Amino acid sequence: MSEKVLQTIKSSLLSKLELEADWIIAETRRLAEFNSGTTNVDGLNSVANELTQLFGEWAHNTEQRALPAIESVVAGGTLDRWETSPMLIFSRNEHAPLQLLCTGHYDTVFPADSSFQTTWVEGNHLRGPGVADMKGGLMVLLATLKAMSQTPLDSLVGITVAISPEEEIGSPCSAIELTKLAKNKHYGLTYEPALADGTLAGARKGSGNFSMVIKGLAKHAGREFFKGKNAITAGAEFATKIEALSNRDSGLTVNVGKIEGGGPVNVVPELAIVRFNIRVDQPADTRVIDTINKLAKAIAEDTGCTFDLHGHFNRPPKPMTPEQQEMFELLRSCGAELGLDVQWKPTGGCCEGNNLAAAGLLNIDTLGVRGGLIHSDGEFACLDSFAERAQLSALLIAALAEKTIPNLNSLLGDS
Numbered sequence: 001m002s003e004k005v006l007q008t009i010k011s012s013l014l015s016k017l018e019l020e021a022d023w024i025i026a027e028t029r030r031l032a033e034f035n036s037g038t039t040n041v042d043g044l045n046s047v048a049n050e051l052t053q054l055f056g057e058w059a060h061n062t063e064q065r066a067l068p069a070i071e072s073v074v075a076g077g078t079l080d081r082w083e084t085s086p087m088l089i090f091s092r093n094e095h096a097p098l099q100l101l102c103t104g105h106y107d108t109v110f111p112a113d114s115s116f117q118t119t120w121v122e123g124n125h126l127r128g129p130g131v132a133d134m135k136g137g138l139m140v141l142l143a144t145l146k147a148m149s150q151t152p153l154d155s156l157v158g159i160t161v162a163i164s165p166e167e168e169i170g171s172p173c174s175a176i177e178l179t180k181l182a183k184n185k186h187y188g189l190t191y192e193p194a195l196a197d198g199t200l201a202g203a204r205k206g207s208g209n210f211s212m213v214i215k216g217l218a219k220h221a222g223r224e225f226f227k228g229k230n231a232i233t234a235g236a237e238f239a240t241k242i243e244a245l246s247n248r249d250s251g252l253t254v255n256v257g258k259i260e261g262g263g264p265v266n267v268v269p270e271l272a273i274v275r276f277n278i279r280v281d282q283p284a285d286t287r288v289i290d291t292i293n294k295l296a297k298a299i300a301e302d303t304g305c306t307f308d309l310h311g312h313f314n315r316p317p318k319p320m321t322p323e324q325q326e327m328f329e330l331l332r333s334c335g336a337e338l339g340l341d342v343q344w345k346p347t348g349g350c351c352e353g354n355n356l357a358a359a360g361l362l363n364i365d366t367l368g369v370r371g372g373l374i375h376s377d378g379e380f381a382c383l384d385s386f387a388e389r390a391q392l393s394a395l396l397i398a399a400l401a402e403k404t405i406p407n408l409n410s411l412l413g414d415s
């Protein structure tokens with residue numbers, strides 16, 4: 001009898017969300033037409049206010065949490081700090097027996113002066129900045145939560161939503177908040193886009209961005225060349241040595257992405273900045289940073305230049321553990337109820353799912369729309385995926401409730 005209640009709830013969620021497709025798409029388009037590139041604080045603040053209004057209607061508690069300033073090494077080798085927009089935190093039913101953390105971001109990779117600013121439809125594709133990554137995902141999430149709040153499951157499922165302003169640069173400020181919010185939650189759901197064919201991200205590599213600031217000694221190239229200490233050549237030696245630490249078998253990669261420094265060719269250059277990204281499959285491989293520091297020390301002794309490392313692993317690896325596998329299998333069974341064949345595969349890319357996993361929270365992080373060509377002006381979201389992914393999320397939340405709350409059916413039967 002009571003199992004029938006859950007079945008009835010699920011059917012009503014599915015039919016409700018089927019009818020929400022137009023609303024989800026319209027709101028996605030509206031949000032995507034606000035530029036919210038990670039460095040466009042005014043644009044971010046506008047979107048933050050829109051989201052606060054939208055999610056505020058659903059939430060019991062609403063908060064715009066200020067984040068610490070973002071620090072980065074700038075061209076002169078010094079540290080620059082800039083304030084970003086707040087992290088948005090919404091919650092409902094904080095004392096319910098199932099507690100979920102749903103996350104996303106409202107920044108995009110498109111700066112204020114990008115030529116990609118509007119949305120349009122081409123066949124089954126909605127085109128536009130952030131339609132897939134991830135304003136579309138945020139609206140899929142909101143539609144799911146609103147539909148869920150109108151069912152008897154509502155009081156049994158506690159949800160915290162956290163939406164960050166700087167995911168696209170590696171969540172340097174919100175990562176610590178995500179770790180805090182992950183405590184005492186049962187599962188994490190993140191709304192990055194799935195691939196266009198619906199494939200989700202399984203295991204993810206870990207990633208860190210680093211800047212090595214190398215200082216030498218400037219001298220006139222004609223008069224005192226041998227008294228100079230060339231920061232560029234020291235940096236070049238460092239760059240080739242660290243790149244060589246990459247290992248095809250272990251999946252460890254060190255990519256030197258940018259070298260800055262120098263000036264007039266008749267001066268021995270006193271500054272070089274080597275910027276690099278490290279990706280690892282295994283948590284233990286993050287210790288490569290010790291090797292990198294040793295290499296720097298040896299080159300420093302050899303050349304007389306100083307080496308100063310900035311940066312850290314902001315995204316630890318997210319391995320496919322048996323528990324993670326089990327959560328994916330649960331999603332697969334939800335997909336089957338919708339006639340979808342849910343697949344997942346490992347990726348070298350990173351997202352908030354890495355941070356949630358590192359905080360010990362099982363999570364699936366590509367529950368947003370199906371889409372592609374993200375981070376380019378070809379970005380698209382599949383129109384037929386908006387309602388579909390909301391339905392998939394609703395079924396997943398119902399399944400997680402069934403799995404986590406031992407007497408769920410009797411609780412629903414009594415209500």
Ligand SMILES: [Zn+2]
Pocket residue numbers: 105133134167192193
């Ligand atoms: Zn994203």
